[in-house]
Amino acid sequence: MGGGYLSNPMALYATIWDASSWATGGGKIRVNYDYAPFTAEFRELVLEGCPMDPIQEYPDFTICNDKDSWLESRSYAFLTPKRRAAMQNFKQHYMYYSSCYDVWRYPAKLPGCVIDRIEKERFNESGRLKIDGSHRKQTMTSKARRKRKPLSDA
DSSP states (O other): OOSSSOOSOOOOOOOOOOOTTTTTTTTTSOOOGGGOSOOOOOOSOOOOSOOOOTTOSSOOGGGGHHHHHHHHTSGGGSOOHHHHHHHHHHHHHHOOEEEEEETTTOSSOOTTOOOOHHHHTTBOTEEEBTTTTOHHHHHHHHHHHHHOOOOOOO
């Protein structure tokens, strides 16, 4: 979160794949293929951008000038300090994995990753949150501690 949004061209790609060897409790829970076929559905998905040919080696970016100008005029084209704080707050409370800190799978820093020293301390080398990967459990535990009253010696 050191800068604004990524400046490199981005793409949308969706697929369904079996991540049960690592994503489900470290492989403890396997995919049940009895429920196949698996499908994904996107509702009210709106993509704004300039379509490019992924095979073209040297894309002609000038064809997107009008679209770029329109996109850059939109309110979501930049992060205000308030939006940046809201995004940081969301990450602090709900992000339990980051590929930017996953040095096991990605030994070299991924493009687009901005390494935050303080944020990095919260994650293991696997990119998972150090507190057993569950914000909900962490939040509930801290709430329970606050409710407890210290025992008196009397």
